[in-house]
Amino acid sequence: MxxxxxxxxxxxxxxxxxxxxxxxxxxxxxxxxxxxxxxxxxxxxxxxxxxxxxxxxxxxxxxxxxxxxxxxxxxxxxxxxxxxxxxxxxxxxxxxxxxxxxxxxxxxxxxxxxxxxxxxxxxxxxxxxxxxxxxxxxxxxxxxxxxxxxxxxxxxxxxxxxxxxxxxxxxxxxxxxxxxxxxxxxxxxxxxxxxxxxxxxxxxxxxxxxxxxxxxxxxxxxxxxxxxxxxxxxxxFFSDINVISGTSRGALTQTPFGAFLTPGYADGAKVDIVIRPQHLKIDFDRAGRGPNPTQTEGTAARGVVQRARYLGRESLVEFRMELDGSVLTASVPGVFLPKLGTPLWLMIRRDRCHVFAAS
Structure with missing residues (x-):
């Protein structure tokens, strides 16, 4: 009732x-x-x-x-x-x-x-x-x-x-x-x-x-x-976010993680693909296999560690992406403090991404 x-x-x-x-x-x-x-x-x-x-x-x-x-x-x-x-x-x-x-x-x-x-x-x-x-x-x-x-x-x-x-x-x-x-x-x-x-x-x-x-x-x-x-x-407003900027062409936007579907945006439209740090994954098993795409997580991209901070329940690791120089942050449960300059493969949860017109 x-x-x-x-x-x-x-x-x-x-x-x-x-x-x-x-x-x-x-x-x-x-x-x-x-x-x-x-x-x-x-x-x-x-x-x-x-x-x-x-x-x-x-x-x-x-x-x-x-x-x-x-x-x-x-x-x-x-x-x-x-x-x-x-x-x-x-x-x-x-x-x-x-x-x-x-x-x-x-x-x-x-x-x-x-x-x-x-x-x-x-x-x-x-x-x-x-x-x-x-x-x-x-x-x-x-x-x-x-x-x-x-x-x-x-x-x-x-x-x-x-x-x-x-x-x-x-x-x-x-x-x-x-x-x-x-x-x-x-x-x-x-x-x-x-x-x-x-x-x-x-x-x-x-x-x-x-x-x-x-x-x-x-x-x-x-x-x-x-x-x-x-x-x-x-x-x-609810949490830190990562923003991957790009241009929509043919309802697709190219990113370091491969092409994203961006339906409803005209060719040439600038878009922001938003993902929270907890949905940016470090792929420890990918070493030597390269950026092979998967259906859920798309293409892997490599970033270089810029900073790592331990916050108690989690660690925040900041990466500079090799492909375009953008900076992304991953939230990792527990203690994970890689050395500066360490290259690591990253994956993103595509089902957790949000696409908006560029602000």
Whole structure:
């Protein structure tokens, strides 16, 4: 059964000083779904969140929460009337209130009902027994979980989160993100999370909306948006990439790795063939056999090691290709640090390559 749409944004736009900061943004978020607005700093992510929250007035568009228009057609409901929870980079706990006082702030109802709700949420975020603590007694991770509990206490229909984990130590971040995700799913709110970190989006989101220059570039499940990027910049946003440039002739482009099919490109069109470092293979068995083509990996090409760096889980090896002088990087699991100047044969996973018009 498909979950009901909790948040719907239709052609949302915002201008500052005549400049489009957000332009024509449209998306839907269902109850219990985590949607991630992902993109570089300044692309309009946080402005989009502020418009949905009601603290920034859109220039155009419509915002609908649980089927009710909160902005558009002469309607502009104030933030407190929208049923939206907010969580930002700065946890902004009230320093004069205890943890219980922070979580229960703004809750309606009797004292016992509020206490039950506070206790329930603190248990969910693994902070049972912290009710009487003061904010200055909390670690960064604990303060983040208190802020999450406070935002969820009134049972918001929509939860808006703007880079909520950016201030946390890297060692704590993964565990706290997992706890946060578990609690958000259990509460059933529609979650819109803003981040500029692809790893965070891939880890947390059911669906990713990639923004650039105030516009929605691509939207989809993490697997699809990673493996089927809409353009070269989208591919590069998620990881390092290698780019093999060429010219399409007769729907083929010649490269050091043989001819690539490039259908749909006119003769003379410049194309970029994009492949991630983990899909560039070093062929240790090819010595003496030369560049014999295979169906999956095409023709082998030889490169000379320019640099090798060990990064813990993998090694990055940079090659200068003998045929055209281009530089490509391969990611190799474990420790592999060949000497500079070593010639090695390389193969590429053709099924992992993406072809785009040259940028």
């Amino acid at each position: 498909t979950a009901a749409v909790r948040l719907e944004i239709q052609s949302l736009s915002c201008q500052f000083g005549g400049r489009d900061v957000v332009s024509g943004l449209s998306l839907q978020v269902a109850a219990g779904q985590v949607m991630c607005l992902l993109g570089p700093s300044g692309c309009g992510k946080s402005t989009s969140l502020r418009m949905i929250a009601g603290v920034e007035r859109p220039s155009a568009g419509r915002i609908v929460i649980d089927g009710q228009t909160v902005f558009g057609a002469g309607i502009n409901q104030p933030p407190e009337a929208r049923g939206v929870g907010l969580m930002f980079q700065d946890f902004a706990l009230f320093p004069h209130l205890t943890v219980a006082g922070n979580v229960g702030f703004g809750l309606q109802g009797g004292r016992l009902d509020k206490q039950r709700r506070v206790d329930e949420l603190l248990e969910k975020v693994n902070l049972s027994g912290f009710q009487a603590k003061q904010p200055h007694q909390l670690s960064g991770g604990e303060a983040q979980r208190v802020a999450l509990a406070r935002a969820l206490a009134p049972r918001p229909r929509v939860m808006l989160m703007d880079e909520p984990f950016s201030g946390l130590d890297n060692r704590l971040r993964d565990g706290i993100r997992d706890t946060t995700l578990e609690v958000l799913k259990a509460e059933g709110a529609a979650v819109l999370l803003v981040t500029h970190e692809p790893d965070e989006a891939m880890r947390m989101a059911d669906e990713i909306a990639l923004m650039r220059g105030g516009r929605l570039v691509q939207r989809g499940a993490p697997y699809n948006i990673y493996n089927k990027p809409t353009d070269r910049a989208a591919a590069a």
